Amino acid sequence: MKQVTKLKSSTAIAVIGGCGLAAAWYALSQLAFSGTAETVLPVLGAIVIAGTVPSLVMNRASKRASRETRFSMTQRLDAFGKHACINIVDENDKLSEVNDKLLELTGYDRDELIGRPVTFLYNDIEKEVAAEIRDNLRRGKSWEGETRLRRKDGCVVFTQSTIMPLFDRAGKWAGSISVRTDVSRTNELIAERHTAQTLYELRDDVWIIDAESETFSYLNRAAERRFSTSYSNYRGQSLSKVDHEGHSLDVLTACREMKANEQTVARFQTIIMDVSVDVSIKFLHGLEDAGRFLIVITDISERVEREKHSSAFISMVSHELRSPLTSIKGAMGLLLSKSAGELPKAAVSLLEIAHRNADRLVLIINDILDLEKIADGQMEIDLKEVDLVALIQEADQANAMLQQRFGVKVQLKGMDTPVPFNTDPNRFIQVLTNLLSNAYKFSRPGTTIYVEVQEEDTHVSVFVKDEGQGIPQDEQHKIFSRFSDMTNSDRALKGGTGLGLNICKAIVENMGGTIGFESAEGVGTTFYFRLPRVSLNSNANLIDLAVR
Amino acid sequence: MIKLLHVEDDADIREIAMMALGLSGEFDVLQCSSGSEAIAKVKAFSPDVLLLDMMMPGMTGRETLDQIRKDPMLASIPAIFMTARAQHSEIEELLMNGAAKVISKPFDPMALADQIKLAIKKPTSID
Structure with missing residues (x-):
């Protein structure tokens, strides 16, 4: 705009100047010539001067303006080329020009790109976008949007691109020019912002504590x-100050212990501000400082309450079922011991059946209560x-009586x-008792059951091998399921509950x-179980496993 | 004769225990149906051993024992608990808190007398 204004004012000055000179010529030339020349030359000269001077002046001004424009454009393109990645694609969709910035971004040499299809630059999943861009360009339209380019090292970079079609003088399609800006860092910043936002909105409490000063650097x-x-x-507030307000005694202690013992993780349950919580602490090493503790606090008050109810239920059911069984079994036991006098043989036989089945009922109740505890994550593992x-x-x-009953030996x-x-x-x-009693029940009388322990570095395995009837191949898949009767078993006769192996697996x-x-x-059949070697303070981890 | 105070809310179980202990002929048994009744009668009876049901309406066996032991004269009487609870940790907690023995229900009536005699002679155990 400035250039145009400048040109207009130059034109006005040239015209005025030309007219001035022509007028001066006219006046002075009349004094210098005589005769016909005195009449013709002043007029002719004035016309020539008025016509040519503005033209000469304007031409010169125009050239100077053009030079300035070209210089300015060159500088702008230089700056543009340093800021953006530019490539030109020929009419065959092959790269014909690439600037240094694009080479720097993609990691390729110029020779590696020139002559390649432009899609070579695109990430595989961007092929559809490439097709859309080509379609737009062929219709003479430019395209703007985000494109993912594949670097030579395989990484993906995000670019904001403007791609314009190029036509030759005849208006024929001649390729395209792409101008791209690297927005990977911008995208990373946006992702970081989203992560920070998510962390902030998380349902669990998140604290970040500076390891050295024990002060808060973040709270969500x-x-x-x-x-x-x-x-x-x-x-900047000290954790110990918060601690004094009764909020985080255990957290502060745990952080200090982790620091002293060079531990990187800790997990425990405690009560903060009258709420039962699960605290998970991770130590994050710092590059230039002492590091930070990332503390995630999960409110487990509902779970604790639920467990209390469940535990009360198990306890109540246990009591309500066992108390009448105590009377039933006790009465039958006393009758069988002849404390009420001699009984007829048939009555003793019937009482024995009832007594045996009462025993079985006790086992079933125990197993059901165990299953209930397992389902509620209340299986106690006391290392x-x-x-x-x-x-x-x-x-x-403890199983000597059963061994006698089934006539088997154990080695x-x-x-x-x-x-x-x-x-x-x-x-x-x-x-082990469960596996042993199964082995007794399904072994042939007179055979031996072998129990073996094998130690490994990280585990210990226990094997219980019998020489019994074996488990039919097509029924082996259901062996650990509840109440899964095998065709060759007689659970009722042998006194099984149908829950034992299922419970063993869970335990x-x-x-x-x-x-x-x-x-x-x-x-x-050989049954085996393999347990990992764990430290005595692994209870928390085992409880976690149980809950899952 | 061993003087035994049995506290049990279930009348059937009381009868079976009485019959089982009676067979041995070595026990002088006083039975109570609640903790409060036991507390009222314990001093006069002056038992050698307490046999307490754990879960009773009103006062539990544990609470009954705590009340009885407030009296210095009765504080050292060995206590045996009977419980129908399945939680192993609860049983261990009772033993840790001075129970001489914890007998799980259902119990074997023919072995009850021997279990009690053994418990008041030796350190704590679970049956």
Whole structure:
């Protein structure tokens, strides 16, 4: 606009100047000539001067303006080329020109790109966009939008692109020019902002504590609400000060212990401001500072309340079912012991059936209560350091009556020396007793059952091998299901509840282990369970497994 | 004779326990149907051992024992709990808090007398 104004004023000056000179010529030339020349030359000269001077002046001004424009454009294009990635594509959609900025962005050399189809630059999933761009350009329309380019190293970069069609002088399609700006960092910043926003809106409390100064550097909205304050109030505040207000005694202690023991994670349950919470702390190493503690606090008050109700229910059901059974079994036991006098043989036989089935009912109640506990994540796993050999011998002795009843022998292998192991002894015996009683029930009388312990670096395995009837191949898949009768078993006669193996599986898995078997019909079955070696303070992890 | 105070809210179980202990001929048994009745009678009876049901309406076996032990004269009487609860941790907690033994229900009536005699002679155990 300035250029045009300048040109207009130059034109006006040239015209005025030309007219002035012509007038001066006319006046002075009349004095210099005589005769016909005196009449003709002043007029002719004045016309020539008035006509040519403005033209000469304007031509010169125009050239100067053009030079300035070209210089200005060159500078602009230089600056543009330094800021944006530019490529030109020929009529065959092949790259014919690329600027340094594009090479810098993509990591390619110029030779590697020139002559390649432009789609070579695009990320695979952008092929559809490339087709859309080509379609627009062919119709003479430009295209604007975000494109993902593939770098030479395989990474993807996001660019904001403007692509315009190019035509030759005859108006024929001659390719396109693309101008792109790298927006990867912008996208990253947007993603970071979204992440920060998500963190802020998270339902759980999030605290970030500076490891050295033990001061807050971040609180999300949930944490602010819990503290009934805003982030700015707590920023820079010491955790110990908050602690004094009774909010975070355990958190502060845990952070200090983690620092002292160089631990990177900690998880525990506590009460903060009268609310039961699960606290998860992760130590984040700093590059230039002492690092930070990322603390996530989850409100578990509803779960705790639910567990309390569930526990009360289990306790109540247990009591309500066992109390009448105590009377039934007690009365029958006294009758069978002849405390009420001698009974007819047939009556004793019938009483024995009733007594045996009352025993079975007790087992079923125990199993159902166990299943209820497992389902509610209340299976208690109480780790203790024990000698597995002693536990196995205890389970063996506790089943001596059953061994006698089914006429089988038990041989313990690999138990010459103690096998120290951290486990829940009651649950271990429960699993082993179950496997042993199954082995007794399904073994042929007079055969031997082998119990073996095998130690590995990270696990211990226990095997119970019988020489019984085996499990039919087509029924093996349901062996750990509840109430799954095999065709060759007689559960009612042998006194099974149909829940034992299902419970064993749940217990072993709650202890982080695995359970399985190998069986051949007519040859026998080997059941085994494999438990990991864990430290005594692993209860929390095992409880987690149980909850899941 | 061993003087035993049995506290149990279930009349049938009281009768079975009485019959089972009576067979041994070594027990002088006083039975109560509630914790409060036991507290009222314990001093006069001066038992050698307490056999307490854990879950009773009103006062539980544990609460009954706590009340009885407030009296220094009765504080050292060994206590055996009977419980129909399945939670192992609860049983262990009772033992930790001074129970001589915890007998799970249903119990074997023919073994009851021996279990009690053993419990008042030796350290704590679970049956």
